[in-house]
Amino acid sequence: MRETRGRKRLRHALAGLVLGAAVSWWCQPAALADHGTVTRTVLTADAEFTGGGAVELIGRTVTLNAGESRHVRARLEATSSTTAIVGMTNAVRCVNSSGATVGVKAASARNHEGYDTTTYATPGHLPLYADLLFTAPSAGTYRCGLLASAYTTSSAEYHLTAVAGSTWIEISDTGQAGAGWWQNPACESADADGACTYVGGGAADPDAWVFYGDGTPLNKWQAHPLASAVDAQANLELTTCPTGTKSCAAGMQEHPRGTNAVVDLRFEFVQLDATGHACRTHQQAARRTVTDDAHHSVSYFAVSGIPVDSACGTRTFVMRVYVKHVEGQTVKIDGVQSGVTSLTNGIAINRFS
Structure with missing residues (x-):
């Protein structure tokens, strides 16, 4: 109760x-001006993802000191092969040299309402942003990546496609003290x-x-x-x-x-x-x-x-x-x-x- x-x-x-x-969700949110420069890694070719689990589309490796923090921001823009509703999640995470997730993942989710949707800024294109403040628990090398996932209760075949150029991950180049x-x-x-x-x-x-x-x-x-x-x-x-x-x-x-x-x-x-x-x-x-x-x-x-x-x-x-x-x-x-x-x-x- x-x-x-x-x-x-x-x-x-x-x-x-x-x-x-x-x-509004369809507008690009104002980016924070991180202290120092930021490097953007862009998806260079369209990439499909379905309900088989989260897949890393892009990422970058950074070497950090213990306690050093970086702002990680990801943008996932996707189209759909169907007019049916398909759940979509954009997540950012950082893993250690063993591939284990360190700290929390940050994620944003929304249903993609189909390739015929006209309420998005670009019809059929749904963008989602996710932001993470990653703090290294110990000195070492970490990989931070954008994970895309899809899910639906529909029995019809489908896939979502991450759009090259419009899908990217940004990582601040210096520690955010x-x-x-x-x-x-x-x-x-x-x-x-x-x-x-x-x-x-x-x-x-x-x-x-x-x-x-x-x-x-x-x-x-x-x-x-x-x-x-x-x-x-x-x-x-x-x-x-x-x-x-x-x-x-x-x-x-x-x-x-x-x-x-x-x-x-x-x-x-x-x-x-x-x-x-x-x-x-x-x-x-x-x-x-x-x-x-x-x-x-x-x-x-x-x-x-x-x-x-x-x-x-x-x-x-x-x-x-x-x-x-x-x-x-x-x-x-x-x-x-x-x-x-x-x-x-x-x-x-x-x-x-």
Whole structure:
């Protein structure tokens, strides 16, 4: 049984703090200006992928010192061989010399709605972005790559095709000193244990904070002492909960497929004063419609060149994303799946003059 809103808010008040902000999924999100240069590795030939499991399309090897961090960003653009709905995931991960994944993977997912879809910026072409702050636990060589996967319940044959030139992975060339990472708590796909956060009607809350009051410890990030400014970004994954879906707890499935959902989103990156209260707030806001055909939908937020204001008396920041249900389908806020795949996350990077 899920907690009542009041009990949940009380538990959240004792717990933690977070971030958020969005642009439309079909637009390229504003890229963070990493400290130093960035190398992009581009897919040079179209590559098909189907439901046989995740496949690495492109990647690059980096040699890092212990504790060194790099921003890894991947763009997967794909076409479909069918008009049917096919699930699509873009994930970025880094592996050690033994091929074992180190830390978490960062992923974004959405249903590809078919080659005849005209609502994408380029008809039939669905782009997804994923961002990871990778920190080496020990000195060594690591390979960071873009993993593409597809899945469908349709019995028809199909494949998705990653588009050459438009599919790429970027890795910062130098260490991102003091960079910060946020991720949402555990939330499995089917949510059999009721651990996920929902916004909507019925048993769901009308609104929620991501990275803030979500049950994780409050992350108060300290800007580097020499940083003159910072960049902040968040990727927020939402899932609609139509009747009969396998992606939400049964008690959250109120409406038939096709109802869709409308939510208001607000990303905030807040510099605190010495008393722990907000001193300067930098934000983005958007109203978002998430369709049941898309089902999984990611919103991207990015604010760059945020000055570190000495008048605040601290260099402490918190990140959070406000999610408010407006109408329609209940939505789930996706988090970490299987302990290794992060679907909702944020990054803060120091900027040095």
